[in-house]
Amino acid sequence: MEHAREQTSAGELTGPAQRPEAADTALELLVHGVGGTTPEEMLDDPHTVRISGDDVAAVHRRREDADAERRPDDYRGRPVPEAYVWCNLTSGNGTRALWLLLLPFMVVNLAHWMRPAGRGRRGAVRFYGLLVRLTGLTLTVLLVAAACEVALDLAAWQCAGTRACAEEHSWLAFLSPDLSHDGWWSRPGRRLALACLVPTALTCLLWYLSHRTWSAYESQQPVSRAAEPEGETDRTALGRPGFWYGRRLVARLRAAHTAAGLLTVTAAVGGPAARFDSGAGGSVLLGLLGQLLQAALAVGAFVVLWVVCRRGRSEHRLDRELDATLVRALPVGAIVLLTVTLLYAGWSRPGWQSTGRLPGDAAFGGLALAQGLLVVALAVVARVLHRALPRGAGSTRTGDTPVDERTAMRGLAGPAVAMLACALGGVMSGGVAQRVADWLDGTQGSLPGPPVLLTWQASVIPPALLVLLGLCGRLAVRTWRLRVREMRAVELDYQGEHKDNARTRSIAATRAVATLTDQAPLVVGTLSFVTLLLGSGALVGALTTGDTPARAAQGSYAFVHGAAETAQSLGSWLIGLGFILLVTSGRRAYKDPAARRTIGILWDVGTFWPRAAHPFAPPCYAERAVPDLTWRMVTWTRATGGRLVLSGHSQGSVLAAAAAWQLKPSVRRRVALLTYGSPLERLYGRWFPAHFGPAALASLHREVDCWRNLYRLTDPIGGPVRLPGECGPQVDRAPLEDPLVYGRTLENPLPAPILGHSDYQSDPAFAEERERLLARLRHEVPGPRPDGDAQGSSGRSSA
Numbered sequence: 094m095e096h097a098r099e100q101t102s103a104g105e106l107t108g109p110a111q112r113p114e115a116a117d118t119a120l121e122l123l124v125h126g127v128g129g130t131t132p133e134e135m136l137d138d139p140h141t142v143r144i145s146g147d148d149v150a151a152v153h154r155r156r157e158d159a160d161a162e163r164r165p166d167d168y169r170g171r172p173v174p175e176a177y178v179w180c181n182l183t184s185g186n187g188t189r190a191l192w193l194l195l196l197p198f199m200v201v202n203l204a205h206w207m208r209p210a211g212r213g214r215r216g217a218v219r220f221y222g223l224l225v226r227l228t229g230l231t232l233t234v235l236l237v238a239a240a241c242e243v244a245l246d247l248a249a250w251q252c253a254g255t256r257a258c259a260e261e262h263s264w265l266a267f268l269s270p271d272l273s274h275d276g277w278w279s280r281p282g283r284r285l286a287l288a289c290l291v292p293t294a295l296t297c298l299l300w301y302l303s304h305r306t307w308s309a310y311e312s313q314q315p316v317s318r319a320a321e322p323e324g325e326t327d328r329t330a331l332g333r334p335g336f337w338y339g340r341r342l343v344a345r346l347r348a349a350h351t352a353a354g355l356l357t358v359t360a361a362v363g364g365p366a367a368r369f370d371s372g373a374g375g376s377v378l379l380g381l382l383g384q385l386l387q388a389a390l391a392v393g394a395f396v397v398l399w400v401v402c403r404r405g406r407s408e409h410r411l412d413r414e415l416d417a418t419l420v421r422a423l424p425v426g427a428i429v430l431l432t433v434t435l436l437y438a439g440w441s442r443p444g445w446q447s448t449g450r451l452p453g454d455a456a457f458g459g460l461a462l463a464q465g466l467l468v469v470a471l472a473v474v475a476r477v478l479h480r481a482l483p484r485g486a487g488s489t490r491t492g493d494t495p496v497d498e499r500t501a502m503r504g505l506a507g508p509a510v511a512m513l514a515c516a517l518g519g520v521m522s523g524g525v526a527q528r529v530a531d532w533l534d535g536t537q538g539s540l541p542g543p544p545v546l547l548t549w550q551a552s553v554i555p556p557a558l559l560v561l562l563g564l565c566g567r568l569a570v571r572t573w574r575l576r577v578r579e580m581r582a583v584e585l586d587y588q589g590e591h592k593d594n595a596r597t598r599s600i601a602a603t604r605a606v607a608t609l610t611d612q613a614p615l616v617v618g619t620l621s622f623v624t625l626l627l628g629s630g631a632l633v634g635a636l637t638t639g640d641t642p643a644r645a646a647q648g649s650y651a652f653v654h655g656a657a658e659t660a661q662s663l664g665s666w667l668i669g670l671g672f673i674l675l676v677t678s679g680r681r682a683y684k685d686p687a688a689r690r691t692i693g694i695l696w697d698v699g700t701f702w703p704r705a706a707h708p709f710a711p712p713c714y715a716e717r718a719v720p721d722l723t724w725r726m727v728t729w730t731r732a733t734g735g736r737l738v739l740s741g742h743s744q745g746s747v748l749a750a751a752a753a754w755q756l757k758p759s760v761r762r763r764v765a766l767l768t769y770g771s772p773l774e775r776l777y778g779r780w781f782p783a784h785f786g787p788a789a790l791a792s793l794h795r796e797v798d799c800w801r802n803l804y805r806l807t808d809p810i811g812g813p814v815r816l817p818g819e820c821g822p823q824v825d826r827a828p829l830e831d832p833l834v835y836g837r838t839l840e841n842p843l844p845a846p847i848l849g850h851s852d853y854q855s856d857p858a859f860a861e862e863r864e865r866l867l868a869r870l871r872h873e874v875p876g877p878r879p880d881g882d883a884q885g886s887s888g889r890s891s892a
Contacts, residue, residue: 118165118735119172119867122152122725126743126770127697127810129180136176149309150179150721162733172738172867177722179748182714183696192696193675197236197521198710199699201229201514204471205706207507209500210783211478221478221507222405222705224471226346228511229707230353230401231464232518233299237354238456239522240292241361242543243529246451249288250281250365251540252533254447258540262533270446281447282438285362289435292361296354299709300424303347306712311340311704315720315755316727317411329789332754333408337719339703341412342404347708348423349400355427356393363387363434364452369445379440386434393427406705453544454635461546461632464515468625472508479504499787499815501614501779509621516624520554523547524672527665548641549631551664552657558667560623564616568609576605587835596835596844600807603847607809610775697744698776715751722752730760736870738765738863742853743810746771750785753797761796765866769803769853770811778814791816799869800824801862805831807849829856 123135132141132153140156153176154161161173192199205225211218252258252265259269266272268287270279278287315337330336367383369375400423479500502509526543534540542548579601584592638645646657696711703713722739729737741749746768753764777785794800794816804811806828813825832845833856853859 118162118168118733119870120729120733120735120737121172121174121863122722122729122737122739123174123176124722124739124741124745124749125176125178125180126741126745129183130178132176132178135178136174141176144175145725146721149181150177150717152177152721152725172863175725177718177725179714179718179721182717183700192711193678194521195709195711197232197514197518198229198707199696200517201225201232201511202702202704202706202710203699204228204507204511204514206702206781206784207501207510208783209475209479209481209504210786210788211481214478214481217474217478217481219405221471221474223402224467224474225507225511225706226401226405227398228464228467228471228515230350230397231460231467232514232707233350233353233709234357235457235460235518235522237292237296237357238361238453238460239525240295241289241358242451242453242457242522242526242547244288244291245285245361246453247526247529247533247540247543249284250447250451251542253279253284254281255539258533261535280439280441281445282362282366282440282442284447285365286435286439289358289362289431292358293355293431296351296358299354300347300351303343303708307340307343307347307708310712310714310716311338311343313717313720314338315411316723329754329784329786329792330408331751331784331789335406335408335411337703337716337751337755338411339406339705339713339716341415342406343704343708344420345400345404345416346704348420349397350708351424352393352427353397355424355431356390356397359386359390359393359427359431359434360456361451362431362438363390366438366440366442369442374444376442379437379442382437386430386437389430393430396423406703450541450544454546454639457544457546458632458636461519461550461628465625465629465632468508468512468515471511472505475504475507499774499779500782502618504782505618506614506780509617512621512625513617516628519547519550519628520668520671521675523550524668527551528669528672531665531669544635545639545641546632546635548661548665549635550628551668552642552660553627553631554664554667555660557620557623557627561616561620564619568612568616571612572605572609575608576601579604586830590835593836600832600847603807603849607807607849610809614779701744701747715748718748719751719755722748723755726752726756726764727760730763736763736765736867738767738866738870740767740863741769741771743770743772743850746773747777750793753793758796762798763870765798765870766793766800767803767863767866768800768814769859770808770850771802771804771814772810772812773802774814775812776810787816790814794824799866801826801866803829803853803856803858803862805829805849807831807847810850826858826862829853829858 138155253268370380643658646654834845
């Protein structure tokens with residue numbers, strides 16, 4: 094089979110133009126959804142061959158269709174089926190399970206893409222992105238600070254400096270002044286210098302993982318296109334030439350976050366030594382050196398902030414530049430400063446002893462306050478952007494303010510999700526510190542323990558869970574009531590069938606449960622608001638009392654003291670249990686392919702978006718999958734001039750839409766879109782309105798030749814696209830019957846299953862809609878035009 098040659102270095106196509114004998118050949122390009130599948134299942138044939146791609150993502154055909162372009166007469170009445178399999182991008186091997194530890198980074202990255210459209214507010218849009226990037230930076234510092242708390246404070250400073258704890262943990266004996274008889278490593282500064290290898294190794298590991306995935310994902314070249322003007326257009330940003338090529342930004346952010354992590358370690362090691370040197374018994378020379386190092390640390394922090402604030406994404410053009418000097422110099426400079434600080438801290442200081450705990454309360458308190466202020470500012474900017482939404486499809490007006498009624502949480506979804514990301518980071522960092530403190534000290538009470546703020550944060554988990562349980566109860570009652578109403582609807586849908594109450598109840602319950610997806614904004618909004626309130630209370634309590642909740646409540650009413658003590662104990666237990674469950678899930682997923690695929694579903698949804706806010710988030714698989722699909726469609730239409738049906742299920746429909754937006758208009762006119770079980774409007778349109786809102790989806794409908802969407806009322810993920818009638822031919826087909834057969838019949842003697850989100854291709858409506866699309870394309874697709882005509886009109890014909 095002949096393929097158009099790809100010149101990946103330039104991102105341009107060369108090679109032969111279309112083959113006239115294959116011009117009438119149709120292609121059906123199938124894209125699977127979440128969880129993945131095999132090409133044999135997609136093509137319904139046990140014998141398939143890979144025609145393009147690698148072990149990570151590839152295009153497959155049935156063996157008999159491998160040379161279909163050479164036999165166009167054999168495909169006059171049917172399309173050539175191809176399957177694009179991308180599941181290995183998210184759940185291909187066991188190392189993907191370790192991405193669970195990067196969950197807060199992934200969540201804050203989602204918050205970047207959840208901003209409202211905000212047409213005409215470019216300054217507010219940029220400020221929104223800046224606030225999310227700064228929130229992501231605080232999460233990196235929080236993670237490294239938690240590692241410093243465990244290794245430097247709890248292990249090296251507290252446990253090694255306490256005889257009873259060091260005797261219990263003999264591996265720390267060489268660090269203990271009593272057990273090692275004042276050995277060389279027993280000096281406080283040298284203990285801190287040795288312990289800092291743990292957070293330093295963690296930072297380097299994050300850099301390595303980010304760099305490796307950056308080379309594999311962000312470095313995939315999209316099809317080269319001319320740069321677009323900086324001004325706003327009616328099209329979504331997903332169609333811009335550089336949207337799926339974030340190589341430059343991720344490299345800059347990776348350098349900045351790596352430097353931030355190393356500077357955090359530097360502060361944790363050098364800070365205690367500088368405080369001792371500035372005291373009465375400190376050396377004047379060492380005190381001066383400590384001040385110089387602190388000044389250098391401040392300069393490094395300023396440079397990191399400047400890099401994070403200076404530049405966002407370059408989407409209007411394919412930005413192949415790389416800030417090589419900055420990317421190399423910033424982490425190297427941080428490493429040099431850390432090395433000098435280690436030598437400084439390790440210098441002998443007579444009279445310096447480790448007592449109490451390191452000043453972690455100030456560090457964690459400052460981070461919590463910064464995150465709270467950033468989330469509040471983000472909410473203000475998001476609300477401004479949402480109120481600036483122009484009147485259009487899917488929007489209404491409240492007074493004089495245009496409001497998109499389908500947008501989740503009235504535009505506040507991004508700030509709410511950013512708040513949850515901060516909460517996840519706090520829970521994970523506090524959980525590690527609490528578990529390590531309990532492990533080192535046991536029940537002896539010989540150690541001061543972790544910072545009191547972490548204990549306060551753990552204590553607010555039980556109240557938050559009570560709120561969550563209340564929400565679950567409310568949703569359960571709502572679902573039960575909806576099931577009762579749906580039973581009547583099911584009876585009307587299957588009129589004439591023999592009544593079966595159990596069958597009707599099962600179908601109605603499935604429909605009612607499927608609507609829970611639409612209640613996600615209520616759950617996320619409530620949890621985020623409660624988390625902000627409880628987190629603020631924890632911060633105030635820790636700063637004002639300087640003690641744990643149980644001790645701070647001593648002397649108050651018995652009920653208050655008992656509640657505080659219960660919340661503290663239960664919160665510590667829950668936070669440890671949650672961390673253990675997280676690690677256990679990762680370990681199980683590493684060994685069990687089935688469990689790994691389940692976790693992979695989470696990444697299928699969460700890692701669709703580029704790493705615009707956090708470079709240590711799991712990589713964006715769409716930066717490989719979307720260019721793959723775009724290249725395939727462009728090469729097919731160029732080599733054959735034939736028509737093409739892009740068929741996407743579930744998350745595959747999102748990839749299909751993103752790939753269609755990347756095509757030139759002259760190619761997009763030859764493509765018909767068939768989506769089924771699609772979350773394009775139900776999830777992406779509501780939660781990511783700037784990119785999948787009504788205007789963007791209406792634009793896609795106008796620019797492809799035709800688009801049909803299939804969905805079921807029993808599907809908890811897919812739903813209608815809900816485009817208004819004036820957009821042209823109708824997109825949504827009436828909801829498919831599910832199950833296809835209500836009771837037992839001669840043709841179906843056994844009960845038909847309730848399919849929900851799966852197996853759309855078994856429904857006769859699927860083949861019917863595909864044939865309609867092919868028939869429409871057969872006589873209406875214009876011949877290929879020169880690339881110079883790529884910006885011409887869409888050439889749509891009436892349906």
